Amino acid sequence: xxxxxxxxxxxICKSGTSVKIECRSLDFQATTMFWYxxxxxxxxxxxxxxxxGSKATYEQGVEKDKFLINHASLTLSxxxxxxxxxxxxxxxxxxxRKDSTGNTIYFGEGSWLTVV
Amino acid sequence: xxxxxQDPGPFNVPEGATVAFNCTYSNSxxxxxxxYRQDCRKEPKLLMSVYSSGNEDGRFTAQLNRASQYIxxxxxxxxxxxxxTYLCAVFKAAGxxxxxxxxxxxxxxx
Numbered sequence: 680x681x682x683x684x685x686x687x688x689x690x691i692c693k694s695g696t697s698v699k700i701e702c703r704s705l706d707f708q709a710t711t712m713f714w715y716x717x718x719x720x721x722x723x724x725x726x727x728x729x730x731x732g733s734k735a736t737y738e739q740g741v742e743k744d745k746f747l748i749n750h751a752s753l754t755l756s757x758x759x760x761x762x763x764x765x766x767x768x769x770x771x772x773x774x775x776r777k778d779s780t781g782n783t784i785y786f787g788e789g790s791w792l793t794v795v
Numbered sequence: 796x797x798x799x800x801q802d803p804g805p806f807n808v809p810e811g812a813t814v815a816f817n818c819t820y821s822n823s824x825x826x827x828x829x830x831y832r833q834d835c836r837k838e839p840k841l842l843m844s845v846y847s848s849g850n851e852d853g854r855f856t857a858q859l860n861r862a863s864q865y866i867x868x869x870x871x872x873x874x875x876x877x878x879x880t881y882l883c884a885v886f887k888a889a890g891x892x893x894x895x896x897x898x899x900x901x902x903x904x905x
Contacts, residue, residue, distance in 0.1 A: 711891060722882065722897040723839065736891075772838050774893070784886075784893055786838040 682706055683775045685787030692763055692794055699759045700790045702773030708753035709775035713784070714746075717770040729756045763794040796821055799885050801896035808873045808903045815869040816899045818883030827886040828859055828866045832879045833898065839882055842868075873903045 682705040692698050702712055710731050715723040727737045727748050735748035747759040756775075760767055771790045777783035801818045808814045820828075831839035843850065845857040845866045856869040870877055880898040887894075 713893065715895075723895045725892055725894065728891055770836070784841075786840070789838045791836075 683709075683773065683785045683787040685773055685790055687790055688788060689791045690793070692792070694764055694794055695762055697759055697761045698763055698792060699757055700771055700773075700792075702756045702758070702775065702787050704754045704775040704777075704785075707775075707777050709756075709777065710753065711776040712750060712756040713774045713776070714748060714756075714758050715772045715774070717772065717789075723772060726758075760792065763792070765794045768793045797897075798822060798894050799883060799896040801881075801883060801899045803897055803900060805900040805902050808870075808877075808901060810873055810875060810903055810905050812873050813869065813871050814873060814901060815867060816881070816901075817865045817867045818896050818899075819865045820883075820885045821864065822885070822887065823861075823864060824889060825885045825887050827888075828857075829884040829886070829893075830855075830857055830866070830868050831882040831884055831895075833882055834879050839884075839895075842881070870901070873901075875903050875905065877901060878903045 684703045686701045712729040714726045717723045725738050726741045727735045729735045729748045729750040731750045731753050737743045750756040773787045774784050799820050828845035830842040832842045833839040843852050845859045847859050849858045854871045858867045880900045882898045883896045884893050
């Protein structure tokens with residue numbers, strides 16, 4: 680199947696700093712990528728939908744100035760957590776949509792963020 | 796009410812037994828339905844899509860009931876390796892988003 684790569688897998692950063700997470704579709708072009716966050720023992724919560732060449736669509740309650748999303752090419756989307764705080768510590772997962780049916784959505788391996 | 800809801804479990808299942816669980820969704824405009832499996836601290840992996848006519852993949856059977864707005868997953872002859880959290884997901888093309896349920900935890904024991 681298609682492959683989505685996410686980097687880094689693990690990151691520890693100091694409170695107040697910014698962290699960038701990359702999501703790449705390795706063998707297909709993804710016009711849409713999705714960013715999710717998952718806290719321990721909770722489900723995946725959609726943060727935003729990233730469309731290539733346009734602004735991301737954020738879900739209600741997600742601060743767009745804090746979680747900066749850039750989808751500069753058909754194979755790369757980035758999520759930057761700005762001025763990170765301990766409560767931002769979570770599992771961040773991206774997914775990429777391969778075509779228009781919705782049947783082919785592939786997930787990256789996820790990134791564990793710990794803010795100390 | 797949450798858009799997609801699941802019984803969190805855990806469902807404690809003897810090895811070799813059958814287990815089934817449902818997922819309800821609130822938006823009748825939902826178009827595509829999926830079951831994902833998520834292991835601890837890992838990303839979700841697509842288990843199967845769910846079709847209106849029902850579909851089977853080995854020991855796994857998925858059903859969709861549009862009238863009652865739920866999907867189901869049945870696992871036959873449970874293996875220890877089936878222990879995981881099973882997430883249902885609902886896709887709406889109009890909103891271009893895939894929404895997940897909270898997951899159902901399944902523990903298969905010898």
